[in-house]
Amino acid sequence: MPRYVERPRQRGRTVLIVLTGIGVALGLVEVVVVAAGAEALEGARLAIIYALVPLPVLWFVYWWLDRYEPEPRRYKVAAFVWGGVGAVGIALAVQVLLGETTDLTQKELATFVAPASEEPAKGLFLLLTFLRWRRIIDGFLDGLIVAGLVGLGFAFVENIGYYALSYAGGPDVPIAGAEGAAGTFVVRGIASPFAHPLFLSAFGIALGLAVGIRSKVLKVLVGTLGLAISMALHGLWNGSASYFGGVGFALTYVALFVLFVTLAVVAIVARSRQVRTLERSLSYVAERGWIHPAEIPYLSRFGYRKQARRHARRHHGRVAGRIVRRYQRLATEMAFLHDAIMRGQTKPHGVERTYALLDAMYGLRPALRFPPPLPVAHRR
Structure with a gap:
């Protein structure tokens, strides 16, 4: 692999x-x-x-x-x-x-x-x-x-x-x-x-x-x-x-407990925003032709990500499941890095790293075994 x-x-x-x-x-x-x-x-x-x-x-x-x-x-x-x-x-x-x-x-x-x-x-x-x-x-x-x-x-x-x-x-x-x-x-x-x-x-x-x-x-x-x-x-x-x-x-x-709860709520909100950031970046990447739009749910939502790994293992073996997992991780890192660059955030060697991640994804693609594309209504 x-x-x-x-x-x-x-x-x-x-x-x-x-x-x-x-x-x-x-x-x-x-x-x-x-x-x-x-x-x-x-x-x-x-x-x-x-x-x-x-x-x-x-x-x-x-x-x-x-x-x-x-x-x-x-x-x-x-x-x-x-x-x-x-x-x-x-x-x-x-x-x-x-x-x-x-x-x-x-x-x-x-x-x-x-x-x-x-x-x-x-x-x-x-x-x-x-x-x-x-x-x-x-x-x-x-x-x-x-x-x-x-x-x-x-x-x-x-x-x-x-x-x-x-x-x-x-x-x-x-x-x-x-x-x-x-x-x-x-x-x-x-x-x-x-x-x-x-x-x-x-x-x-x-x-x-x-x-x-x-x-x-x-x-x-x-x-x-x-x-x-x-x-x-x-x-x-x-x-x-x-x-x-x-x-x-x-x-x-009590005061520190309230502060802790407030911080926990803000952290959960920030985490939920990561989902939208990931989907937005992957959609833009798909528009550029770097990935297929049907891949986006299997790369962003945890439920669908798990479903994709299970499908690969069940129908194509453990190695196929590991390939899907690695592809998902590479895509996630690439998407967040690409989003940061597009927002003007300074990222050391950001463009070079983005293309390196895409190259690694392309290297896995011949052995990639995703489930059939989801209906359009379930892709968001």
Whole structure:
């Protein structure tokens, strides 16, 4: 089966994969060390289990948002690993250093130092990704997704630490053991699992918006504002209970929950707009004669896309199904890239990449086995 060769091929792919692999190895060691804070094997086991329980659901949310224009898996895994290893390591080093060299109280460290160290540490991955050809973060939704995955990685490791400490108990932990760990799980794993992704979302969205801004000064201002908002949200969350009491914490929780719901609605709307963008771009491409109009439903709507793959596998074998899947992915990437170019958005080597994707599609076409064309009424 012909393979698509990215042109020009983006450098650093192998380096990213190797570094991610190293990060995974370090992360496993980190998880064991952090879980050991429970001071008991049972506590360490509970801490890891509680941290893992919500992870599939949380990951599914970002996978669903990223479904139409999926980013490479290596970047998504790297984002999660950076949040859990790189960002945690940087933030922890800063907080330990300031805790040992200053007279700041635990409240001040949590309210001011933690947000000022953790959000930039998490955001470093987004910034480097943004600066590197801007082929991963190229809009509002991409920034939101990458920020969310980094936040999930950070929260995963941090939660293990909190669950372990709750199990071990101490002067500031009134309820210890399995009951204490379970209580902390309710607060962090059930009531506020999206806290860290929500904080960093402001910076991710800012970078996504900055892609469409031509002025470098304005790009920097938008990015800086986004990071400041991320730190402010984090500081408000951490400081609400310490400085405003139980009522203040409850009000802060409600306010951030409303913000989260609003952001979720906007993200769903943005995702639905991707369908219309994809159909519009494919229709224009069909008018140019690059694809057949009857292909559009099988390349745009998830139901019809699945139907096309099932038809190919059932009537022509597994290889035919894989060819249809690859053709759909190439067409999706080509359509979104073509739409961005037509709207005047700057895309590095955009035209060259568009033709390379079309060439890869043409290479698959002799073996392509789509179902019969749909009636015209069902093509939109």
